[in-house]
Amino acid sequence: MLASQHRSVLDVLKGLLAESAAGNGRLVLVSGGLASGKTELLHEFSRIAAASGALLLSATGSLGENTLQAGMIDQLFHGAGLPAEVSDQVSRLIRRHTVTTGAPRHAEAEVVRDIGDVLLELSRERPVVVGVDAVHLVDGLSLRLLLYLCRRISSARILLIMNEWDLPQSTIPSFSAEVTRGFHHRIRLTPLSVGDIAEVLPPTMDPAAAAVLQRLSGGNPMLVNALIEDHRADPDDPIAAGAAYAQAVMACLHRWEPELLWVARALAVLGEPGSAGLIGGLAKINPKAAERAVEVLTEAGLLAGGWFRHPVAAAAVLDGIGAEERSSLHVRAAVLLYRRGMSTTKIAGHFVAADRAPEDWATGVLRDAAEQALAGNEVAVAVQCVELALRSVRDESERLAITKVLVRALWRVNPSAAALHLPLLREALEKGCLFGQDAAAVVRHSLWNGDVRTASRAMEALTATPDLLNVQTAAELHLTYQWFYGTSRGPHGRFDTASAWGDEARRMTSIWTHGDGEVALVSAENILQSCRLGETTLEVVAIAVLTLMYGGRTERATHWCDELIEEAVRSGALTWQAVLGAVRAEIAFRQGEVVVAAAKAKAALELMQAQSWGILIGYPRSTLLLAHTEMGQYEEGAELLQQRVPDEMFATLIGLRYLHARGHYYLATDRVLAAISDFQTCGRLMQDWELDRPMLVPWRSNLAEANLRLSRWGVARDLVREQIDRLKPIDLRTRGVSLLILAAAGGLAQRTELLREAVECLRTAGDRLLLSRALADLGAALQQLGEADEAKSLICRAMREAEICHSGVMPLRFSRSWTTGPVLPDAGESAEDPNSLGLSDSECRVAELAALGHTNREISRTLHITVSTVEQHLTRVYRKLGVKSRADLPPVLTPSDRRASAGPPGAGSRAKPGMRGIAQ
Template identity: 40%
Template structure:
């Protein structure tokens, strides 16, 4: 550690040496808190004397040697012996008394009965009487043994007219019995040099000197706050900062800082160490608990220790200035002693009526559940911790209670409570607590709330058959709250998971009756969602669900209900409303650090973006959600983010990324839920996009089979018939495709505008151009209403193709531009051929002054057929116009193109006027009818 900011103190020491060198013996007492730089100041001062020829003797006292007479004096004289051995002016044996060379052999006698100090004093006086000044420097002088103190005092008395300087560095604090050395030194004529902590300004100068440039004020203040200006601690922080970063920034407390803290700690008396440990263990409670009772010190001794620790820069009042300092103090203890200390604190806090969370914190650190009251305190604290979203602390408390619990019913309740807490951040961690409770749930041995938690776990993992059996145990609700739980669980089972898919077992008794009662009994959110799903979707019904969501508090039991509500609003053609509500819920989930909630809500938000045609946001959001939880924590719900991510990447043309996503392992039970069906649909559409229509057809047929065999109410919400229509189109079965599309359109009830628009577009693909254009316009109107800009871009592209086939090239271009604009908004490649986006070309040879000689669509159609050799009658029949109209169009064409007859029609110009289309685009957008 480099000395800094001690110029005045060094000057005072230099003046004292100058006086002593002139034959005026001097005593200088240096005081300051631990770590203030007293030792460094003495060392720096002695270094300045190298050129003076002074004889320098140094020694350091210590509490461990305080009861060993002449221990310090022995150090001084042995140093004198060594110094004389290197000098040409004297022999050591002539000056060093033999009884001083082995001070430990003299026994522990009172100062008055010990004669060694007199001969030691004589030796020191002889050294001071030579031709060289004598400087005696003693570090930690307050810890001197009595005999050595007598030696120093006698030297001062008899050396007042000699060339002798005694420098004693002392802490300025004393033990409970007070330091006789410090007191006696203060009685002697002396000059005091006080080392105060460095000011904030001095700390800034020190940092600037280290960095080679001034540092921001907030950095200086951070160092000063952490150290109270202690040079030792500042330099330790600088050492750590240099280890972690090339430049000095905010303080980093690492190994060097910890070492400095322990160095300061162990310089004091044992009582000071015990007080420091008690304060570190108490933390924020340090000012409310009798620290002396924990440390075994008197009130005066406790206050003295607090003062010393404050002056050393470790404490600010009763609190440690830096958490790393408190941690270092506790880690310095033996584990068993630390555990006992926390146990005593917990006992004291409980007896004083402290809040449960404060008592539980120390019970956890003590790994202790006291009989009679410990379990109750820990359970109360666990509930409060979970309410404060501190899942880790909650599970620690519950785990401690469960470890010592022997009652079976209590163990069941504790296991479910643990699972509920861990589910919030890691569903996989909840599994070991819930697996053993399957039988208890089936036997009806759990409360309604706990049974619902086990059922939720079964559904999450895809155990649909056992879930159905567990639902049977919830038939008889004994209270309104229980009825609410039953209704919401049944609602989520049917609509969110879609697990009305039957198992191999017999039907569950009472299930149909509960289905009829579920919507009526759920109230609030579930009832409004039921109304939205079961009836005609309106702005009012969607707004009612969104309004209920705003006042809904997320918790472990209703997460899936909230997710289902968001999906219901989004699929009811109100994705913007759903997005706004989902964003608000996501923000709350992030604030509450609920990882599972963030993952599921993030998946929902990605699907909403997909429904809006924002495929880039959908892809990014789905991947983020997918990475929020480990694969084993997703259960069957992994199909939700996976299907969205696959669909979005396919729409973006990122086929390789979609293929990688399809390599993810998925649980087999997922295919017995709606998430498996959505996964199969996403995979099927990817197969279509990558020219594997028969593989796609297989996936879509599987979806249809599962839905027909399972929950019939889900069928209108999942347009699997339209999927089959698209796959059949791709393999050339236009008639089958039309049948599937018509069946989708003929479904009763209010299926979504998006699903109807998709079916209309597919039906259009099987029709002649005139009919096709009409159907596509209806599809476009529906897509505008529901807000799916991706599907809207595709529908516009189809309509452009229909106009093109009708020979309506201007309209084809106009609609193609609309398709391109929607595609640009979705950040996808344009679905129309580039030629359709080019400006029309003027006829060759047209006079620019006369304006552009551009043929109209009608003229272009007639001229094109005439150039190909059709007669006027044939053109009339083909275009459904009169022969007179054909003749009129041809007359105008001849005039505009300056030709005499049809044989002179420039086919090359017509090639420019009529857009050329790529084979790929033409094949995918031409009529199949």
């Protein structure tokens, strides 16, 4: 596959062949860069010459034979099908030269003359074409034969073609000077142009790809052909550089001077362009030779601007170096860079690549590089540097310095791995040798793993030397305690927090202590504005985001959480991603997005192993359990509860969240007494810890809901009213939940008023799931009061809200999604006998959807039953209700429509299994 440039050269060579055949011998020198197509051109012309009847003699110089005298001569006369007597005659002459080696030069000249005369004699019989490829690699005796011919072919029928590299300076200057002294034709092959490449592209390639191939190959025909071959292997990628390209690169390097391979390896190890001195030092050649090699590789199309044209080329060169040699090269590169005063980041990168740091100064370089990497949020790089430094360190004080950096780095990606290095830090803290965030880290790690005793000892050490912490670190440590233990426990009074940071921290947490919503929200925003990954404690960021969420600023909480997660993803900080992902899941759940909440909680849990979560494992699991419960995925919830959680977790706020979620799961699966036990435990702990704030865990409304299941109406009302009295004005969501349950525990006359207020609270709070239930319950109450139009509108709106929340997961019957007993009549009212209708649960669900206008097929898909089953259910419903069509169905079927008996107030029926409670 020849380009137009090569075809024009062939035309010139054909003309010279005709002239030489007429008795006018010609000498042609073909030069070009490495792998510029000289060999392919010579092969193509050789076929043309042989077809014309000329005698073809060819040879190729090589590095392996350039010390073997007469090696090229032997190729010329033993590979052309000459008569045996001619080959034998030349062999005898070569042997004579071998025997007389070391004799006077005239003896060698006689051998050259006699062999040359044999060739001249052959030209008298027919034209002779002598083609020598890579003449610069030919042995000395053979070169003298070529010079002999050059001086005598002018009247012979000989065409002598010699290919040579077009190098900055000739490798055989005396030969070149002698050859070019006489008449000769010089042909120089230049790199292929875009047009040349476009001519040889296969039909499957877009002609526009020629420009890309020219850029990747530098016009090197061998590399162009390799890229085309890679395209054939992967037609979907028109400019893929794959195995063929990599093999071509290595083939080029191994067929040339060894210095070129050494320089290519030096560049690949350096990973970037370098000075001639640096490259030469790494390749163990002088800078001038390194500079020359770079020029040759650039001309050959492997390099551009001092670097490989394609990453595949650099990777191929690196892969061609043995592991031990590559390690040595990286160590040598590190030493050279260190001597030149280069950045510690570059030097450390080579030690890491070598997987060893034998120099005495290496550990300091690695530690400094790790600090810089952490500052730039390159966590993985930092971990690699300090882990290698720790393996290489000998000095104990340096070991402590390295361990501090390692713990900070590992904390961002694997807290359980960081915990392995804490003993050394604890010992240093007790000796007063640990300061600032490193000192606080000991406390944080201990709290994370539920090791309160160690955290207390660390705090005592910090108290003994107050100067160990600055004001920001002290404030962050206070907030970290509050993340785990709330505002009532922790190291109060141990640090001077009379600072901007301390003031903002106190104001932010006032949302739980005093209900100062606006003040807390402003402080939370201020703290988040000032926080950056790696510079601020993770727990502080999480508290600030949750403050916005509890304060009703869910949009701002979502914005900050998403932004921080994106930053954590960019920097590879898995711990931040996981914890903030758990926070984001809770935000989604409190907005009623249960499917989204489940997905985000699962994703957060998958980012780290369970042991890395420490006691915080209960946080994402709590949200996931609430979401499973809400979606009716009780088997998944049961599996989640079977997974072990640390016992120490139950002494923290995380444990309260977990008990809260587990209680709701028990309530939804009709394990009412187990639910009551969990809710009561929440209440007892919160009161003991002086954390009895419904905004954190509304245990009273939880417990009230469970008591409704046992028909303890008065107890339920008292609990809810006590909770409402303790609510802060900012906590509209908990107020809405409380009103929902209070409405369920009261009579019909008060119910609508309570539910209307609940709807308004939940709408403002932004929880669409609880809002859908409040709307449905309000619709049911209005239906009983005979206000059918408004009731139907509310039910439809509730259905839409629920469908949005569940993303296609159909909630159970609204009017019983949380109700624990029959609708209580007002004084003087009589309860309708439910046995007069006797609809089953499935019949109720089918009838409700039909009344809302759903087709049988839509009902089938929603409830996951067959169309035939839907039709059978509707037939029985029509008969039991005494109606003729779905148009006559009521939009809501109240609990009195069930087969279950409705006892008098205070003795209501228990809810059937499968009925969910309010996930607060």
